[in-house]
Amino acid sequence: MTMEDSTKVKSDLVQIARLALSEKTDDVRLFVARLVRQYRGSEPALAEQLDNYLRTIAPSGASSFMRKESPPAQRSKAGEATAVPVDDESRLSLLKIFNEGPDYPKPLLDASVEQPLAQLLRERKQIKKLAGLGLHPTKSSVFVGAPGVGKTITARWIAAQLGVPLLVLDLTAVMSSLLGKSGANIRAALDYAKRIPCVLFLDEIDAIAKRRSDESDIGELKRLVTVILQEVDEWPPTGLLLAATNHPELIDPALWRRFDLVVDFKSPDATTIEAAINRFLGPDTLKFEKWVETLSYAFQKQSFSDIERDINRLRRTLALGGGTPQKLVEDVVTHKVTELGRAEQIEFALLLDSQTSLSQRSIHEITGVSRDTIRKHRKADSAAASRSRTRTTA
Ligand SMILES: Nc1ncnc2c1ncn2[C@@H]1O[C@H](COP(=O)(O)OP(=O)(O)OP(=O)(O)O)[C@@H](O)[C@H]1O
Ligand SMILES: [Mg+2]
Structure with a gap:
């Protein structure tokens, strides 16, 4: 099984557990029907078994x-x-x-x-x-x-x-x-x-x-x-x-x-993701104000419904005293960052370095990008910036 497959299977499992435990039988049936369609090509035996349950139960x-x-x-x-x-x-x-x-x-x-x-x-x-x-x-x-x-x-x-x-x-x-x-x-x-x-x-x-x-x-x-x-x-x-x-x-x-x-219908772009985060945060918007940019970076390539789900979890945890906004955002980001490519992870680390007060050690913990790499890129960036400044002033 590839990484991608196993991530999907896990998220399906979570989804179906959630629906079953909240006794949304109709939704469970719909979801199973969807799985049947998804697996018909790749896992016919599994699809058939699920389909049978749908028909007989x-x-x-x-x-x-x-x-x-x-x-x-x-x-x-x-x-x-x-x-x-x-x-x-x-x-x-x-x-x-x-x-x-x-x-x-x-x-x-x-x-x-x-x-x-x-x-x-x-x-x-x-x-x-x-x-x-x-x-x-x-x-x-x-x-x-x-x-x-x-x-x-x-x-x-x-x-x-x-x-x-x-x-x-x-x-x-x-x-x-x-x-x-x-x-x-x-x-x-x-x-x-x-x-x-x-x-x-x-x-x-x-x-x-x-x-x-x-x-x-x-x-x-x-x-x-x-x-x-x-x-x-x-x-x-x-x-x-x-x-x-x-x-x-x-x-x-x-x-x-x-x-x-x-x-x-397009998947949301950076601006829309930010708007979505603010909308889903609702009354908690102010508490997370400082983190919206970080979150919107972490949520790139995600659908509205994924973003909504994560934000809701964040708000629930906060409401129950499960941590400070910063801590909760870090948790979300740490999780999301594994889905990004290496170049994006570095870009993200640099964004965190320039936009937040996080230490390079925390940034390393969150993004997996080493402090050395962050420093190197920061130097390269500021060198490039000063080069372009000299060029424009020259
Ligand atoms: N454009 C959007 N603006 C605000 N919220 C959105 C938007 N799109 C999705 N959402 C959130 O995600 C949830 C799921 O959206 P919806 O069911 O409309 O997706 P869909 O495109 O019909 O997906 P599917 O193809 O799986 O049926 C919505 O209940 C809403 O909370
Ligand atoms: Mg739909």
């Missing part, structure tokens, strides 16, 4: 998949209740429903994401004006990006901005539990979504594509893809259809070109 409690989120918008216009479609066999509700208020926080978005989304919202709010000119608003969009960059929360935020519920059809859940009947199930779910004002969100659409390699259910898959293609085609312009994927390369080109708008 039923969740306890009939309403297990009905989330504890706010209740669905259950009244249709006529006032009668519209039931959320549920698959009898697996008892999984196919749709998770989120009702967020207008105060749902706006995700931190890169300008390249923010702009098209602002336009999308503007179009939605002026459907009549567009219609007067014979134009339809953007009716479908697919969000592409690595895990934890904010695709899902952005979908929730958009629905909140539009004042309608977000209906989430999680295709991983559908695929892993409803084989044999998924076509009909998806259609039922989508019909429901068409009848009420909402944003429909197809999460993890690559789940379908991935299943393709599985010879056994080719027929089923073809039906599924057809259903989805038709639905995207026929989606009424009054509704908004969003989708998300981590694996654009797996998406059927026929499905791909049916989306009006493709939005690429």
Whole structure:
């Protein structure tokens, strides 16, 4: 096993333990379904065993998949209740429903994401004006990006901005539990979504594509893809259809070109990481003020969700008297620094040396960069700086 593999296995283990211990059975199932997909290629026996558990061990409690989120918008216009479609066999509700208020926080978005989304919202709010000119608003969009960059929360935020519920059809859940009947199930779910004002969100659409390699259910898959293609085609312009994927390369080109708008979510850059740290620190921002730059260096190449998790842990430890801000930051940094390359570690050591009051010994302990190396580079740096000063003054 490579270092990378073993780091991933460890983090998966931690994740699943966390979900299991907090009794989030639904999330455990989703997570296991994800592992099944991940390991199908490299560890088929393991994938199959997990998959078997998913199929044979039923969740306890009939309403297990009905989330504890706010209740669905259950009244249709006529006032009668519209039931959320549920698959009898697996008892999984196919749709998770989120009702967020207008105060749902706006995700931190890169300008390249923010702009098209602002336009999308503007179009939605002026459907009549567009219609007067014979134009339809953007009716479908697919969000592409690595895990934890904010695709899902952005979908929730958009629905909140539009004042309608977000209906989430999680295709991983559908695929892993409803084989044999998924076509009909998806259609039922989508019909429901068409009848009420909402944003429909197809999460993890690559789940379908991935299943393709599985010879056994080719027929089923073809039906599924057809259903989805038709639905995207026929989606009424009054509704908004969003989708998300981590694996654009797996998406059927026929499905791909049916989306009006493709939005690429970027991993956060240095400025955004700093903003994220400040946001996640919340009321503790002041206590860590001196350390934001150090933290943002340590968090480079991490996703928003990783940053949030680490910051939350930091805040909890601080709240329980587990150390001073400096000590806690050092702990985080020491851990992160192992993931950096040698050149970055040196750069980081120099940053700590110039920006903080840490001794070179502590910097060495944190970064693994020797005091000699720090001194050498510092000398080289100041020599370079004075050279460039002489040059500019000359
Ligand atoms: N752009 C962002 N701004 C602020 N917080 C973010 C952002 N992106 C992610 N987060 C934090 O990380 C968490 C996970 O984000 P989210 O579920 O939206 O990621 P995702 O892109 O949908 O990932 P996945 O591909 O794994 O589904 C969020 O609950 C939020 O706290
Ligand atoms: Mg998501």
